Amino acid sequence: MTGRPLRYRASQFAVELTVAVAIAIVLFPFVFILATSLKPPHQVAEPGVWWFEASFANWAAVLLHSDVPANILNSLIVSLATVAIALLVGCPAAYSFSRFKAGGPARFTILSASMMPPVILILPLFLVFYHLGLLDTLAGVVVAHLTLVMPVVTWFLIGFFDDVPRELEEQAMIDGCTQFQAFVRVILPTVRPGLAGAGVFGFVLSWNDLFYALILTGGESRTLPVAIAGFWTFRGIDMGKMAVAILLAVVPVLIVSFFIQKHLIRGLGGGAIKS
Amino acid sequence: MSGARLKTLHKSFGHQEILKGIDLTIEPGSFTVLLGPSGCGKSTTLRILAGLETQTSGEVWIGHRDVSALEPRERDVAMVFQNYALYPNMTIARNMGFGLKARKTPAAEIRTRVTEAARMLGITELLGRYPRQLSGGQQQRVAIGRAIVRQPNLFLFDEPLSNLDAKLRVEMRTELLRLHRDLAATTIYVTHDQEEAMTMADRIVVMNAGQIEQIGRPDEIYFAPVSLMVAGFVGSPAMNLIDGRISTGAVETAIGRLEAKADAPAGCGIVLGIRPDDLFFPDSLEAVDQALVLDCHVEFIELLGARGIVTLRNGDTRLRGVFEERYLGRFAEGEQVRLALSRHRLHVFDRSSGRRLALAHAAPA
Numbered sequence: 001m002t003g004r005p006l007r008y009r010a011s012q013f014a015v016e017l018t019v020a021v022a023i024a025i026v027l028f029p030f031v032f033i034l035a036t037s038l039k040p041p042h043q044v045a046e047p048g049v050w051w052f053e054a055s056f057a058n059w060a061a062v063l064l065h066s067d068v069p070a071n072i073l074n075s076l077i078v079s080l081a082t083v084a085i086a087l088l089v090g091c092p093a094a095y096s097f098s099r100f101k102a103g104g105p106a107r108f109t110i111l112s113a114s115m116m117p118p119v120i121l122i123l124p125l126f127l128v129f130y131h132l133g134l135l136d137t138l139a140g141v142v143v144a145h146l147t148l149v150m151p152v153v154t155w156f157l158i159g160f161f162d163d164v165p166r167e168l169e170e171q172a173m174i175d176g177c178t179q180f181q182a183f184v185r186v187i188l189p190t191v192r193p194g195l196a197g198a199g200v201f202g203f204v205l206s207w208n209d210l211f212y213a214l215i216l217t218g219g220e221s222r223t224l225p226v227a228i229a230g231f232w233t234f235r236g237i238d239m240g241k242m243a244v245a246i247l248l249a250v251v252p253v254l255i256v257s258f259f260i261q262k263h264l265i266r267g268l269g270g271g272a273i274k275s
Numbered sequence: 276m277s278g279a280r281l282k283t284l285h286k287s288f289g290h291q292e293i294l295k296g297i298d299l300t301i302e303p304g305s306f307t308v309l310l311g312p313s314g315c316g317k318s319t320t321l322r323i324l325a326g327l328e329t330q331t332s333g334e335v336w337i338g339h340r341d342v343s344a345l346e347p348r349e350r351d352v353a354m355v356f357q358n359y360a361l362y363p364n365m366t367i368a369r370n371m372g373f374g375l376k377a378r379k380t381p382a383a384e385i386r387t388r389v390t391e392a393a394r395m396l397g398i399t400e401l402l403g404r405y406p407r408q409l410s411g412g413q414q415q416r417v418a419i420g421r422a423i424v425r426q427p428n429l430f431l432f433d434e435p436l437s438n439l440d441a442k443l444r445v446e447m448r449t450e451l452l453r454l455h456r457d458l459a460a461t462t463i464y465v466t467h468d469q470e471e472a473m474t475m476a477d478r479i480v481v482m483n484a485g486q487i488e489q490i491g492r493p494d495e496i497y498f499a500p501v502s503l504m505v506a507g508f509v510g511s512p513a514m515n516l517i518d519g520r521i522s523t524g525a526v527e528t529a530i531g532r533l534e535a536k537a538d539a540p541a542g543c544g545i546v547l548g549i550r551p552d553d554l555f556f557p558d559s560l561e562a563v564d565q566a567l568v569l570d571c572h573v574e575f576i577e578l579l580g581a582r583g584i585v586t587l588r589n590g591d592t593r594l595r596g597v598f599e600e601r602y603l604g605r606f607a608e609g610e611q612v613r614l615a616l617s618r619h620r621l622h623v624f625d626r627s628s629g630r631r632l633a634l635a636h637a638a639p640a
Contacts, residue, residue, distance in 0.1 A: 167360035170327050173347040174354050176377030189364035
């Protein structure tokens with residue numbers, strides 16, 4: 001009689017233990033980086049040291065006496081602009097692919113940019129941007145990021161539009177809407193979780209990109225990942241400041257993900273759950 | 276209130292012809308049911324009326340307007356879908372008022388009309404809720420309410436009760452009929468459920484393979500089906516169909532010889548149709564009306580409450596009969612029983628064309 005609850009408790013414990021181990025593995029790098037960011041300069045290069053007198057010297061240096069705040073602003077502008085354009089264009093595109101079964105081959109072709117290694121795209125992009133005067137501009141980075149983000153956002157949303165019953169827009173059209181009004185007033189609000197998911201996904205892709213930004217920007221328009229990489233110089237790695245910059249890069253993503261985690265999970269599920 | 280008219284309507288999807296020339300006039304204020312098996316084109320017809328599909332050729336008239344080329348929003352129709360199609364992001368009140376808002380009706384009037392429709396349907400307390408918080412039956416009422424507030428020219432229903440359980444379906448049927456009586460609105464209702472069609476319609480349009488098989492009142496469809504398809508499709512349990520052929524002055528079938536003249540040449544293959552409720556005990560039928568007396572073997576008796584379905588065998592022919600409870604005592608499984616057919620309740624169809632043949636009975640001896 002008592003065997004069952006005992007076994008249940010044991011399995012419960014095993015589950016909790018596994019979760020705890022997983023959390024520890026995920027959190028360890030953050031804790032390590034946080035610790036590094038707070039270490040005084042002479043202890044920064046000693047990863048084994050866990051007991052030290054916390055110092056905010058690195059934080060002050062990065063936030064007050066470096067270009068990192070400007071780089072953060074650049075990254076924000078680039079990521080938000082990329083996501084906005086990707087949603088603005090990708091959303092109607094996904095809707096068309098879903099509803100009209102339009103452009104069969106185009107559906108796959110738009111993925112080609114994200115399937116190609118970025119190295120293949122960067123040379124033509126660099127040359128084109130050079131001639132257009134877009135090198136070292138935020139607009140240039142946005143365009144480069146769109147090759148990455150737009151296909152993903154579009155494909156992400158196709159599944160959501162597939163899940164919206166066709167009768168919904170037909171009802172709206174009978175109720176007095178044009179097809180476009182039906183799309184804006186009825187369909188878009190229905191796929192809001194998908195839009196949020198796609199938005200965050202696209203934002204993270206753009207926010208984290210180092211490759212395009214590193215090659216296309218150099219001075220004024222450096223984004224945060226480029227700035228982080230910049231702490232690795234010929235004279236060595238400025239670990240303390242780099243740790244601060246890394247935390248600054250991660251925190252916005254965490255905050256955004258936290259607030260829309262419900263939508264994000266549904267989004268990553270590819271619209272598997274009907275609203 | 277308007278009627279509607281479909282003129283030689285054709286619709287093809289690729290090489291597949293879905294509608295093969297539909298001509299139909301719908302009287303103002305009538306309740307017309309489009310009935311037929313799945314794939315017969317009834318929903319396509321309704322969708323063309325609504326403007327959700329474009330006809331390949333032909334014309335659609337609503338009232339005195341040719342709406343063939345108009346968008347759905349310009350046709351002034353309301354439609355209730357099988358899955359209700361309520362807007363999930365809007366409250367019930369906004370769902371119901373959406374059509375009026377899209378037509379720029381003043382807010383005060385929207386409120387009055389939504390409140391009035393909600394009162395009629397008994398859903399006033401649901402107005403602040405969202406569709407996901409409602410049961411299937413409540414969602415159905417909302418969908419109907421949304422159609423009512425619009426006060427459209429035509430009400431179109433596409434199998435609206437199919438997703439409800441049996442009990443609720445019967446309740447909603449009555450409700451819809453009551454609404455139709457109160458509003459006297461022209462209604463076109465698509466279903467594959469012949470019971471729904473029989474109980475609700477003023478007029479039934481039976482469709483098959485993209486064509487209209489028969490148009491008529493429910494009793495006409497039931498008692499005088501014009502084709503084998505209609506005969507077999509309408510009625511539950513289905514009509515008994517027995518093969519036979521025309522001989523001189525008579526109709527020969529597997530269950531016996533009928534002294535009657537059918538409107539077809541001798542030798543022509545026919546199908547004799549007998550409704551399950553048209554099998555009688557000889558003592559309950561005037562001798563003069565008896566067309567044929569059958570000795571049958573009773574195979575099964577299925578009790579349905581006040582009635583029962585009896586499966587019988589005459590030679591190699593299996594027949595199903597429906598009898599009231601007071602007659603069921605006369606049947607015993609495994610026993611023989613003598614039954615009679617009424618000469619007024621026989622249906623004869625040409626086997627090759629499926630069309631109904633007129634039957635003239637020989638004068639009783």
